[in-house]
Amino acid sequence: MIEILIMFFLVVPWFYRTARRRGRSPITWGIIGALSYYVPEVAMARWIVPAIKRPLTMDDLPLVLMLSIGVGVVCCILAGLALMRGGDRPSSSPTT
Numbered sequence: 001m002i003e004i005l006i007m008f009f010l011v012v013p014w015f016y017r018t019a020r021r022r023g024r025s026p027i028t029w030g031i032i033g034a035l036s037y038y039v040p041e042v043a044m045a046r047w048i049v050p051a052i053k054r055p056l057t058m059d060d061l062p063l064v065l066m067l068s069i070g071v072g073v074v075c076c077i078l079a080g081l082a083l084m085r086g087g088d089r090p091s092s093s094p095t096t
Contacts, residue, residue: 003041003069011037011076018084029083036079041072 015033019026045068 007037037072037076040075044068044071
């Protein structure tokens with residue numbers, strides 16, 4: 001549940017506002033931002049964390065949750081940096 005809140009209230013608005021400032025498509029950037037956070041986070045939660053969690057006790061579950069959210073945040077930041085590396089050129093083609 002918290003991963004969805006993070007995605008909708010932090011990740012998507014960050015990508016959307018950044019795209020508008022750079023003259024890019026805010027909807028496309030918002031979708032890329034959401035996917036760049038949510039896909040790695042879900043992959044961690046569904047496949048990697050269960051393998052890690054088996055030898056751990058129930059006391060370690062907050063650590064495991066933080067790990068999956070952390071991976072999603074790192075991937076989101078990397079995607080944002082990759083998009084921003086494209087420069088500040090507008091998305092529309094120049095008229096000549």
